[in-house]
Structure formats: structure tokens, C-alpha cells
Amino acid sequence: MKAIYLDNNATTRLDPVVLDAMMPFLTEHYGNPSSIHGFGDPVRKAIEQARNQVATLLGAEHATEIVFTSCATEANSTVLLSAVEALPDRRTLITSAVEHPAVLEVCEHLERQGYTIHRLGVDGCGRLDLAAYETLLSDDVALVSVMWANNETGTLFPVEQMAQMAKARGILFHTDGVQAVGKQPINLAQSAIDFLSFSGHKLHGPKGVGALYVRRGTRFRPLLRGGHQERGRRAGTENAAGIVGLGMACELAELHMPMLTGPIQALRDQLQAGLLAKIPCARVTGDPDHRTPNTLNIAFDYVEGEAILLMLNQLGIAASSGSACTSGSLEPSHVMRAMGIPYTAAHGSVRFSLSRYTREREIEQVLTHLPLIIERLRALSPYWQQNKPALAQHGEFAPAYG
Numbered sequence: 277m278k279a280i281y282l283d284n285n286a287t288t289r290l291d292p293v294v295l296d297a298m299m300p301f302l303t304e305h306y307g308n309p310s311s312i313h314g315f316g317d318p319v320r321k322a323i324e325q326a327r328n329q330v331a332t333l334l335g336a337e338h339a340t341e342i343v344f345t346s347c348a349t350e351a352n353s354t355v356l357l358s359a360v361e362a363l364p365d366r367r368t369l370i371t372s373a374v375e376h377p378a379v380l381e382v383c384e385h386l387e388r389q390g391y392t393i394h395r396l397g398v399d400g401c402g403r404l405d406l407a408a409y410e411t412l413l414s415d416d417v418a419l420v421s422v423m424w425a426n427n428e429t430g431t432l433f434p435v436e437q438m439a440q441m442a443k444a445r446g447i448l449f450h451t452d453g454v455q456a457v458g459k460q461p462i463n464l465a466q467s468a469i470d471f472l473s474f475s476g477h478k479l480h481g482p483k484g485v486g487a488l489y490v491r492r493g494t495r496f497r498p499l500l501r502g503g504h505q506e507r508g509r510r511a512g513t514e515n516a517a518g519i520v521g522l523g524m525a526c527e528l529a530e531l532h533m534p535m536l537t538g539p540i541q542a543l544r545d546q547l548q549a550g551l552l553a554k555i556p557c558a559r560v561t562g563d564p565d566h567r568t569p570n571t572l573n574i575a576f577d578y579v580e581g582e583a584i585l586l587m588l589n590q591l592g593i594a595a596s597s598g599s600a601c602t603s604g605s606l607e608p609s610h611v612m613r614a615m616g617i618p619y620t621a622a623h624g625s626v627r628f629s630l631s632r633y634t635r636e637r638e639i640e641q642v643l644t645h646l647p648l649i650i651e652r653l654r655a656l657s658p659y660w661q662q663n664k665p666a667l668a669q670h671g672e673f674a675p676a677y678g
């Protein structure tokens with residue numbers, strides 16, 4: 277069987293059109309974009325074209341609001357550390373409990389330095405409490421950093437509304453847009469969002485390149501100091517080929533977006549409905565009504581996610597349990613714990629993330645094999661054997677959200 281890749285929230289396949297766009301900048305166009313001689317020219321021009329392509333996808337008013345970085349992690353670190361440096365009188369940050377480690381770990385680092393960090397909790401469906409958020413917005417807050425879409429569940433947060441609430445109090449707002457960019461229209465020119473980060477490799481671009489949107493006029497301090505690249509906002513010779521690839525990936529993402537929100541979302545829904553119908557005691561985690569079109573996170577009671585993944589892998593099917601960094605540890609992910617998913621289900625959660633390359637026959641393969649895998653694993657599970665009758669009695673065999 278041909279390998280089936282359903283782990284696109286971890287990373288995506290490079291679009292061949294992107295590779296073609298990059299190749300000249302790995303070969304004949306090797307000049308330094310800062311050089312004033314003829315070798316620098318085409319590289320500098322290509323970087324500026326990529327900046328325009330990124331700005332277009334994000335709906336930014338000015339291309340100069342885009343700063344190229346090495347990845348989203350760098351962009352996230354830059355924003356959080358910049359905010360506390362640029363606003364030394366403010367000692368508090370607000371974030372959510374379900375952010376990627378690229379935000380949470382920086383917050384912990386700042387907390388150890390004496391900053392106050394408020395981590396907004398979520399309900400059983402992964403939703404934030406905006407009333408609780410409102411009460412935290414004070415003059416001591418330097419920055420709010422809340423992800424647009426969750427990498428594990430696909431849950432979308434109302435970041436536009438949250439940014440407006442922050443703006444009304446004069447507070448800067450950052451969103452980690454890694455899982456949202458390219459999956460839904462974005463119009464930063466009409467938005468209250470001050471900073472947005474994302475990474476090329478999540479939208480069929482290359483690894484090792486990302487971008488940070490910084491609204492014109494926003495107070496900012498660079499993370500990397502040195503040369504004058506990126507208008508002094510990010511020193512270091514540009515990853516020209518990577519940047520050109522990121523630009524092309526953004527252009528293609530815009531072009532293919534209707535496919536993601538149309539047929540690919542329909543495939544995701546087909547996978548979800550099929551699994552819920554065929555497998556008892558399964559629940560979809562996250563907000564079923566506000567999710568990225570490509571993501572399905574589904575938890576199976578009394579089985580180990582890792583075991584499911586290994587058996588899927590033997591069949592050539594690649595999926596993920598939680599985020600790439602938490603898989604391999606025995607703890608359920610912080611996202612599952614924040615939603616209060618029972619331990620017995622959180623351990624059995626599997627994330628399927630589709631892309632524009634996903635085909636119906638691949639989804640059908642999963643629908644054929646996964647119910648058998650769960651049945652086999654449950655047959656080996658003493659907990660399942662003990663609890664199955666009780667679950668049946670309580671009518672919990674019905675598919676459940678949350």
C-alpha cells in the first residue's frame with residue numbers, strides 16, 4: 277500500500293512549484309542580497325517579491341510589515357521578548373494554557389524572571405472564556421499572545437475579538453498563526469492584531485523559514501542584533517531560497533484555499549463521521565463548530581494513542597498523537613489536560629491532519645483499518661474489559677463531543 281500522510285499539522289510536503297521557485301537561489305543566484313553589485317540584485321528583488329506574496333496572503337497593508345525569520349519559534353520568541361523589553365513598566369503577559377511550547381516555554385522563562393503570566397483556561401470543547409479574559413486586561417499587561425488555531429485539535433480562537441478588546445485598553449496583541457495561515461482568509465489591514473507569526477513548512481513551503489508580521493508603528497525590539505537586514509528588525513544574512521519558497525507557498529496557499537475549505541474539509545468530516553459510526557466510545561476533541569478545515573482529533577477510550585499510531589504506521593498510515601513534542605512522553609498532552617479530557621481517553625487521542633494532497637481513497641483506508649486496530653487493542657486492555665459493560669449501561673457508546 278502507498279504511504280498515507282495524515283500528519284500535515286506537524287509538517288507538509290514541499291509543493292514542486294515551490295521547489296522550482298527556490299532552485300535558482302540555491303544555484304546561480306548565490307549573491308548576498310545586501311551587496312550592491314550585480315550578484316546581489318536578483319536576490320534582493322526576489323526577497324522583496326516574497327515579502328509582497330506573504331503580505332498579500334495576510335492582507336497586510338504594507339509589505340514592509342513582514343519580517344523574515346528562521347521559523348515560527350523564532351518569531352514567537354522575538355515578539356514576547358520584544359514586548360517586555362519595549363514596555364519595561366508593564367510586568368504581565370496573558371496567554372492561553374493550550375499554546376504551543378514555542379510560546380509557553382518563553383512565558384515560563386519570563387515567569388522565572390519575575391513577570392506575571394496569566395494562562396487562560398479552556399472548557400471541555402477547548403473554548404476560551406472571554407469574560408475571564410476581559411477581567412485580566414490591566415495597565416500592567418505588556419502583551420497578549422493567543423494562538424489563532426490549536427495545533428492538536430484545530431480549535432480556532434476568536435483572536436480578532438480578543439485583539440480588539442486588548443487594543444481598547446492600549447495592550448499589544450500577538451497571535452501564533454502557524455496553524456491558521458493558509459487555511460482561512462486573513463485580513464490584517466482591517467484587524468486589531470499587532471503581531472502574527474507563522475512557518476513556511478506548514479503550508480507546503482520549506483523548513484527553516486518563517487515570518488513575523490509587525491504592524492507599522494508598533495514598538496519593537498529585535499531578538500537578533502547585528503547587520504541591518506530586515507530593516508534592522510532581524511539581523512543575519514537572509515535565507516534567500518527559503519524566503520523565495522515561503523513567498524511562493526503563500527501565493528499557492530491563497531490559490532488552493534477553496535480546496536481546503538471545500539473538498540478537503542468534506543474528507544475530514546467523512547473521516548470523523550465514519551470513525552464515530554464504526555468505533556464505540558470515541559469522542560472528537562476540540563470545538564466542533566470552530567476548527568481548521570483539515571484537522572480531526574479523536575480520542576478512543578481505554579487504548580494508548582502510541583499503540584494506535586504504531587499499528588497505523590505498520591500499514592503505512594502516518595498520524596500523530598497530540599503534538600510532535602509531547603508524543604514520546606507518557607503524559608497526555610497539556611491541551612488534552614486543559615480541556616479536562618478524562619485520562620483514559622486523553623491517552624488514546626489521535627490527530628489526523630489532512631492537506632490539499634489528501635485523497636478520498638486514503639480516508640477510506642483509514643476507515644477500513646482503524647476500527648479493527650481499536651478492536652484489537654481493546655481486546656488486550658483489561659481496563660476496557662472491566663469498564664465496557666458499565667459504559668454500555670450508561671449509554672456512553674453514543675458518539676460524543678468534548
Ligand SMILES: Cc1ncc(COP(=O)(O)O)c(C=O)c1O
Nearest residue numbers: 347348349376378427452454475
Ligand atoms: C501552533 C504552533 N506554533 C509554533 C510552532 C513551531 O513552528 P516551527 O517549529 O516551525 O518553529 C508549531 C509547529 O509545530 C505550531 O503548531
Ligand code: FES
Nearest residue numbers: 377599600601602
Ligand atoms: S515543535 Fe512542533 S509540535 Fe513541537
